[in-house]
Amino acid sequence: MSVVVEPFVDAEHPADPYPGSVPVHSYAHHGGVGWPLLSDRTASAGWRVGDVDLDDWLAERDAEPVAERVPLLTYGSNRNPAKLTWLRENLGLTGPVVLLRATTRDLAAVWAAGLRVRDGQRPATLCAAPGAVEEHSVWLATPEQVRVLDRCEGRGERYRLVRLRTGSVVLEDGSLVDAPWAYTAATGVRLPLLVDGRPVRCADTAQDAALALRGEAGPDGLDVSEVDGDAGADEWPDRVFVYGTLRPGASAWSLISPLAIGEGRPATLPGTLHDTGRGYPALRLDGEFPVPGQVLTLRDPVTALARLDAYEGDEYRRVRVRLPDTSVCWAYVWASPDGLTGMPVLPHGWPQITTDRVLSSPSG
CATH class of the missing domain: 3.10.490.10 (Gamma-glutamyl cyclotransferase-like)
Structure with missing residues (x-):
């Protein structure tokens, strides 16, 4: 039986105030429209758009399959559908975006020490937060999409691209994403703002109140390794x-x-x-x-x-x-x-055959 999926438009999730409105489910986004994603372990992508395998849905749009995308933890405005359209219109983002809802533990999105030059709003940054449980997203990004995000995040100046080893990131379907890619502070203005010696979680304080905060920049406490060059899907x-x-x-x-x-x-x-x-x-x-x-x-x-x-x-x-x-x-x-069709099912697994065969033939 077919699954009915109702698409949504950007206007249902405004970008302001930062970090913007975020759908409460995983979704794919293209051309100003978002489609909810359903987890399905029998699909090659592990996800479906209605009754269509996400990989097939992407192929219909001449886009890379899930296996050629890297898992990038997003915790700020890059989860917002309207922001994705802004990236397309202003920074040349191409192709469908795949965003999977994720639960993080021992990590928190907190307010950064400095403000955004573009609109004067206070951006988020990531920090270690023992005991914290938050809802964020993992962007399954193509290499070209990562390069667009590099420009948006000011890679090497405001944020740096890293592999993250603090805390845990679990997708909506239960998959554990170990060492995801993420953008974390590269300079003082993007380090956590400490108020009375403690960072302020974005989940606890809205943007208007965050603008009035006063404090000083402090360490993020994260265990990361900075990425040198492009992010490669085969690395994870x-x-x-x-x-x-x-x-x-x-x-x-x-x-x-x-x-x-x-x-x-x-x-x-x-x-x-x-x-x-x-x-x-x-x-x-x-x-x-x-x-x-x-x-x-x-x-x-x-x-x-x-x-x-x-x-x-x-x-x-x-x-x-x-x-x-x-x-x-x-x-x-x-x-x-x-x-x-017609090939026998092996309910107990494949025999441990040890006879030699030509290594250029397939194996399974």
Whole structure:
């Protein structure tokens, strides 16, 4: 049965006062219109627009799929639909924007020490806040969209682009986003404003009251590593779920073992595993079998994934999946579900075949 999704327009979420009105759900935005997103682990993107896989919805608009986007924590005006249109009109933002609602812990959006030159409003900045629980968003951003945000945020001058390791970020579908990208203070005017020695949370004080605050800049207390150069989608996550010939002891283990740290840990992924009849299995996400496999941590995910992509070939598609423990990893799923018609289902997983085969053929 089709799911009816009611789109919304920017006027329903005004940008002023800063940080603007934010939808209470995940959404995709394009051309001044937003579409609510529904989580669905059987979709290649993990999300749908109505009954359409988000990846297919993006492809209809000649846009990059979710797997080619980086998770960027947003906690200020960049969650506001009208601000997204402003970015399009003034800074050349292109393509659909994907914003996923997220819950943060031990982090807070607080008022910054300085004001915005553009309109004199006080902007938000991020700081460590033990015990705090807040609602923000994760922008699944294309590399080009990150470059636009670099200009908007004054990367290297007002804010810096970092990988964030303080606190936790959990998406609306329960996925844990470890070490997301984020913009944090690069200079004193964007450090937290301390009033009586304490930062002031944006959730506790509105913009008009924030403008009247008096205090001094203080440290944000964050554990971050500054990003050098562009943000790369293949850098997150640094884990891959393998379920066939790439598992330890199987025929292609010698291909992946130099790229991984140890033999990983056992895990299961809900789905359906098929026997292709070609010496390797095929995974689909639209089943309930607990497909057994191994989660491997990659030493250099960018290099490793390039080699694995070449090994898996066109029969497989690399997507991000959520495991039952909420962690996110890469997995290779069968690219053409229709091509599995008549192939036997493997309810107990793929045999640990150790016979040699040509490593240029796909594995699953």
